[in-house]
Amino acid sequence: MQKHQIITLDGTMGRLSIGSRTQASRHKRNFDAIITIEDPGTKFHQRVRFHSNPHPEQLVLTFEDLDEPNEYIHAETYHVEQVLEFSNRYLSSDLLIHCVAGRCRSTAMAYAVICDRYGPGREKEALSMLLSITPDAVPTKLIVALADDLMGRQGIMLNTVEEYVANEPSALRLRSLKAKLLDPNEKGYNPYLFARKPIAD
Numbered sequence: 001m002q003k004h005q006i007i008t009l010d011g012t013m014g015r016l017s018i019g020s021r022t023q024a025s026r027h028k029r030n031f032d033a034i035i036t037i038e039d040p041g042t043k044f045h046q047r048v049r050f051h052s053n054p055h056p057e058q059l060v061l062t063f064e065d066l067d068e069p070n071e072y073i074h075a076e077t078y079h080v081e082q083v084l085e086f087s088n089r090y091l092s093s094d095l096l097i098h099c100v101a102g103r104c105r106s107t108a109m110a111y112a113v114i115c116d117r118y119g120p121g122r123e124k125e126a127l128s129m130l131l132s133i134t135p136d137a138v139p140t141k142l143i144v145a146l147a148d149d150l151m152g153r154q155g156i157m158l159n160t161v162e163e164y165v166a167n168e169p170s171a172l173r174l175r176s177l178k179a180k181l182l183d184p185n186e187k188g189y190n191p192y193l194f195a196r197k198p199i200a201d
Contacts, residue, residue: 003094004133008117012091018110018134020102024048032093033057035083037105039064040073040195048098059086064194065104067141067178072194075105075143080112080150087113103174107134108143108161115147115157123153123160131164138171 003015017031021038025048028034033056036048040062050058059082066074087095097113099105107130114126130137139161148157165171180186181193 002133004129006114006117006129008091009119014090014092014117015094016110016113016133017094017096018102018106018130018137019096019098021046021048021098021100023102024096024098028096029056030094031056031096033086033090033095034059035086035095035097035106035109036060037097037099037109038062039100057086057090059083063105065099065140065178066182066194067175069142070182072191072196075108075140075146077146077150080109080143080147083109083112084116084150087116091117102134103136103138104140104178105143107137108139108141108147110134111137111139111144111157111161112147112151115153116151120151120153120156123156126157127160127164136170138165138168138174141165141175 003017005013006016007013024034024036028048036058038047038060061079061082063073063075063079066072097106097110111126111130114129115123118126141162144161145158148155165175177188180188181190183189
């Protein structure tokens with residue numbers, strides 16, 4: 001997996017990689033730190049974990065790849081907070097962010113990390129950097145919206161990503177396929193793929 005140099009506002013240089021679960025399983029020990037994003041129903045043998053010491057530090061987040069908030073287990077603000085806090089501990093290190101396919105959740109979180117390191121006003125540069133790492137990125141809309149709000153970017157992060165998606169046919173197709181899974185009027189409707197939030201007592 002290629003490692004891409006990210007330079008923060010104060011000149012600190014670190015390297016960031018984005019990948020799939022399969023790539024992470026193969027290369028996980030080549031990094032100083034790993035952010036793992038997995039589905040709530042991930043089976044034990046499919047989880048990316050370390051079973052011997054020493055090993056890289058790891059943050060594990062569990063939520064579905066959903067672009068809009070709903071009754072299923074989706075990204076929340078605290079997930080973004082955890083990612084930014086964790087990544088900031090490894091500014092000059094090799095960091096890997098991965099999800100299942102390496103296209104949506106991981107790229108959205110990576111975009112938040114890059115925007116955080118670049119600082120306000122460089123959101124388009126951050127997207128260009130993201131696409132240089134993962135050209136087929138389709139950042140999860142909800143994660144970008146949460147990060148935008150958390151970081152006080154006044155919609156710039158979200159608008160930057162959504163403008164890119166609107167002009168990229170392959171990204172639009174993936175977004176459409178994801179939406180159809182939760183639309184009862186669509187042939188591809190299959191809500192059973194997603195884990196619902198637990199019902200509060």
